[in-house]
Amino acid sequence: MGDQIQFIVEKLNQxxxxxxxxxxxxxxxxxxxxLQLLSDVLGEIDPKHAVDIREELPEQTAKRMLNxxxxxxxxxxxxxxxxxxxxxxxxxxxxxxxxPVLHWLLQRTSELRTRAYLARFLVKLEVPxxxxxxxTVADFxxxxxxxxxxxxxxxxEHEQLKISGLSTAEIRRDIGAMEEEKxxxxxxxxxxxxxxxxxxxxxxxxxxxxxxxxxxxxxxSLAQQKQEQKSQLFHVEQKLQRAQVQLKEMxxxxxxxxPDSLMKKLEEEMNFNSYLVTxxxxxxxxxxxxxxxxxxxVVAEPAMTQADxxxxxxxxxxxxxxxxxxIEKRMIKYEPTDSKFSMYRQQAxxxxxxxEAKAEELQAAKEEMSSLERQMEQKSSQAHELEGSEVLTxxxxxxxxxxxxxxxxxxxxxxxxxxxxxxxxxxxQRTEELLRQRHEAIQQQLQATEEKKGISGxxxxxxxxxxVSAVKSEMDEVKGQTLDNMSEMVKKLxxxxxxxxxxxxxxxxxxxxxxxxxxxxxxxCDEKKIQYDSCAAGLETNCSALEQEVKGLLEECAxxxxxxxxxxxxxxxxxxxxxRAKEEMKAYMSPDPQERRRAAREQxxxxxxxxxxxxxxxxxxxxxxxxSHGPNMKQMKMWQDFExxxxxxxxxxxxxxxxxxxxxxxxEGGKDRLVL
Numbered sequence: 001m002g003d004q005i006q007f008i009v010e011k012l013n014q015x016x017x018x019x020x021x022x023x024x025x026x027x028x029x030x031x032x033x034x035l036q037l038l039s040d041v042l043g044e045i046d047p048k049h050a051v052d053i054r055e056e057l058p059e060q061t062a063k064r065m066l067n068x069x070x071x072x073x074x075x076x077x078x079x080x081x082x083x084x085x086x087x088x089x090x091x092x093x094x095x096x097x098x099x100p101v102l103h104w105l106l107q108r109t110s111e112l113r114t115r116a117y118l119a120r121f122l123v124k125l126e127v128p129x130x131x132x133x134x135x136t137v138a139d140f141x142x143x144x145x146x147x148x149x150x151x152x153x154x155x156x157e158h159e160q161l162k163i164s165g166l167s168t169a170e171i172r173r174d175i176g177a178m179e180e181e182k183x184x185x186x187x188x189x190x191x192x193x194x195x196x197x198x199x200x201x202x203x204x205x206x207x208x209x210x211x212x213x214x215x216x217x218x219x220x221s222l223a224q225q226k227q228e229q230k231s232q233l234f235h236v237e238q239k240l241q242r243a244q245v246q247l248k249e250m251x252x253x254x255x256x257x258x259p260d261s262l263m264k265k266l267e268e269e270m271n272f273n274s275y276l277v278t279x280x281x282x283x284x285x286x287x288x289x290x291x292x293x294x295x296x297x298v299v300a301e302p303a304m305t306q307a308d309x310x311x312x313x314x315x316x317x318x319x320x321x322x323x324x325x326x327i328e329k330r331m332i333k334y335e336p337t338d339s340k341f342s343m344y345r346q347q348a349x350x351x352x353x354x355x356e357a358k359a360e361e362l363q364a365a366k367e368e369m370s371s372l373e374r375q376m377e378q379k380s381s382q383a384h385e386l387e388g389s390e391v392l393t394x395x396x397x398x399x400x401x402x403x404x405x406x407x408x409x410x411x412x413x414x415x416x417x418x419x420x421x422x423x424x425x426x427x428x429q430r431t432e433e434l435l436r437q438r439h440e441a442i443q444q445q446l447q448a449t450e451e452k453k454g455i456s457g458x459x460x461x462x463x464x465x466x467x468v469s470a471v472k473s474e475m476d477e478v479k480g481q482t483l484d485n486m487s488e489m490v491k492k493l494x495x496x497x498x499x500x501x502x503x504x505x506x507x508x509x510x511x512x513x514x515x516x517x518x519x520x521x522x523x524x525c526d527e528k529k530i531q532y533d534s535c536a537a538g539l540e541t542n543c544s545a546l547e548q549e550v551k552g553l554l555e556e557c558a559x560x561x562x563x564x565x566x567x568x569x570x571x572x573x574x575x576x577x578x579x580r581a582k583e584e585m586k587a588y589m590s591p592d593p594q595e596r597r598r599a600a601r602e603q604x605x606x607x608x609x610x611x612x613x614x615x616x617x618x619x620x621x622x623x624x625x626x627x628s629h630g631p632n633m634k635q636m637k638m639w640q641d642f643e644x645x646x647x648x649x650x651x652x653x654x655x656x657x658x659x660x661x662x663x664x665x666x667x668e669g670g671k672d673r674l675v676l
Contacts, residue, residue, distance in 0.1 A: 011106040031093025046116040062091045071119045
């Protein structure tokens with residue numbers, strides 16, 4: 001019980017309740033607060049029950065909660081085995097009743113929410129049979145059942161779509177990818193339009209291209225129509241051949257047979273068809289309708305638990321036992337007088353079963369023959385499509401097989417050559433890409449090294465030399481003395497560049513070796529990363545599957561434990577009832593009158609007689625009261641009037657006394673004044 005209360009408190013403190021309870025505050029809740037808390041939890045499962053219980057009567061609250069708990073398939077635990085006690089505890093807000101209900105509801109809130117949602121649409125409204133005689137009511141009821149079936153199908157499709165794994169994120173990604181592809185295609189079309197606009201007579205060329213495309217589409221449609229007409233012609237020829245074969249067979253049968261045999265065959269076929277139409281097919285249709293009716297009835301009912309299935313199985317076993325007992329009694333009752341008829345009935349039933357079996361065998365043989373004919377037609381059509389209308393002979397087929405083998409060998413050889421060329425092309429393409437990347441990297445490294453060493457680059461040096469030579473030519477015209485200085489400067493720069501190149505050569509060689517090692521390590525790292533990702537994905541999949549399995553087993557264990565306790569409680573209750581019934585039977589069958597009086601039947605009979613006598617007396621008293629009601633009411637009215645009259649007299653008397661006392665006081669005051 002402590003674990004149960006702790007679980008309830010934890011769930012109530014979470015979303016969407018957020019009650020902020022602890023064990024002490026939850027245990028100190030009053031009955032009205034517990035009922036309101038239960039109503040809030042039921043309102044979270046079904047929004048219709050989110051009401052304030054102070055605004056409705058206790059009987060309405062209990063009825064509403066019991067109705068929803070019945071829809072949710074709640075079974076009272078073993079401590080509340082009596083349903084009337086459970087209802088009384090629910091009305092009064094007993095903790096022994098409310099706490100197990102809250103624990104059961106909070107354990108499976110999402111499942112119960114789905115069940116309550118489905119119950120709003122799948123709990124069938126029972127219409128009395130006399131109302132269904134009306135055509136309008138029957139049509140509405142049929143439309144109601146069709147809508148219920150449509151809702152079931154839509155809900156199943158919705159659940160399948162949820163399980164299929166098509167999430168909104170994936171759909172949005174696909175939509176985004178398609179929009180990007182659309183934008184790329186639009187840009188490509190724009191580029192092509194701009195490129196075409198520069199060509200002369202591009203409008204005329206576009207028109208010619210459009211006409212060419214239309215003609216190609218028309219050619220494809222005509223080729224497709226031609227192929228369809230060829231296939232139709234082939235099927236017509238096949239039908240003609242079959243009709244000719246049937247005609248020949250019929251002519252052969254007519255030529256070789258007599259009218260009596262033909263009539264006999266027709267009579268046999270007619271008898272077989274009439275048996276199928278009048279006996280076999282109606283019986284099968286009736287059985288199918290019955291099974292469909294029961295299946296619809298099962299589907300319309302709410303989901304059943306294991307306890308419901310166990311109860312139905314036990315009820316089925318009891319009904320079967322009763323049926324067997326009734327059959328045995330009937331056989332014992334009618335066997336001596338109806339032995340001959342029973343023998344004939346058995347023979348007739350055996351013959352009817354044999355007849356049904358032979359009819360089924362004949363039907364199966366006909367279906368097999370028709371399927372073989374369809375297969376033969378398909379094979380002949382395939383042969384006609386592959387090699388024409390004629391069927392190959394054995395020698396031609398052998399030549400065809402040898403030719404096919406040689407072609408297959410030649411095809412495999414060419415395919416190997418293509419694979420080798422493709423592999424070599426891929427290697428060369430990858431080599432070219434690597435060399436290009438290496439060249440770019442070397443150039444960048446060389447520029448970085450030159451900048452680091454104080455040289456901005458050879459190309460830049462060449463440009464600087466050309467600029468210096470131009471300045472030198474200008475300066476030669478102005479001043480010829482600067483030529484020697486410039487030439488010495490150029491020599492120094494060239495020597496410096498050569499020296500830097502010589503010093504960078506070993507560094508470049510080491511860099512190449514390091515790049516090669518880096519490429520190998522990168523490739524190895526990618527392979528290891530792929531292996532790690534695949535291993536991690538497999539482990540995650542196995543872990544999730546094991547978690548789901550453990551969760552399912554825990555739920556199954558909890559369900560089985562609940563079923564076990566429920567069965568034990570029901571067993572205990574049934575044993576007590578059985579013991580009480582045995583004691584009652586023993587007391588009722590006892591020859592001792594004192595013992596028999598203590599039997600419940602005698603006590604209830606005595607109580608019934610006493611209540612009947614009391615009812616008679618009360619009815620007689622009611623009759624007397626009803627007869628004297630009018631005079632008594634008149635007498636009561638007269639007494640009320642008399643009481644009012646006496647009250648008025650008393651008030652008048654009191655007023656007179658007060659007035660007399662006041663007058664006496666005034667007289668005494670006057671006398672005193674006179675004396676003074």
